[in-house]
Amino acid sequence: MLLRIHHAAIICSDVERSRRFYTGVLGLQVIGEHFREARQSWKLDLALPDGSQIELFSFPGAPPRPSYPEAQGLRHLAFEVLDVEATKRTLEAQGVEVEPVRVDEYTGRRFVFFADPDGLPLELYEAAPPNQVD
The missing domain is CATH 3.10.180.10 (2,3-Dihydroxybiphenyl 1,2-Dioxygenase, domain 1)
Structure with missing residues (x-):
């Protein structure tokens, strides 16, 4: 298991x-x-x-990873954070380009995408409130 x-x-x-x-x-x-x-x-x-x-x-x-158009396989890597907005500001202060914050239509939680130095799509996904179960 x-x-x-x-x-x-x-x-x-x-x-x-x-x-x-x-x-x-x-x-x-x-x-x-x-x-x-x-x-x-x-x-x-x-x-x-x-x-x-x-x-x-x-x-x-190693050849570059195609991101657009999106190919089959692993789409992105997501990291859970407590506050998407605060983490976004921290990344931007270090020169990382971060997309606008969006809201997951199913969970209501905020998320945002950015890329690593090779263009790998990375995501910040806001943790569930303590009383919410996924």
């Missing part, structure tokens, strides 16, 4: 630029880093406060 999502794997074009973004801008913690000689590839393990992880990989010559 599935318990939760353990990690999401992301392939980046520049591991140092992505490290700065995911740790410096988004605040994830580095929990491991390995250079895989046989693949000429870095693997950087990053943790969120709840223990979920992002594996950040670099592969020489």
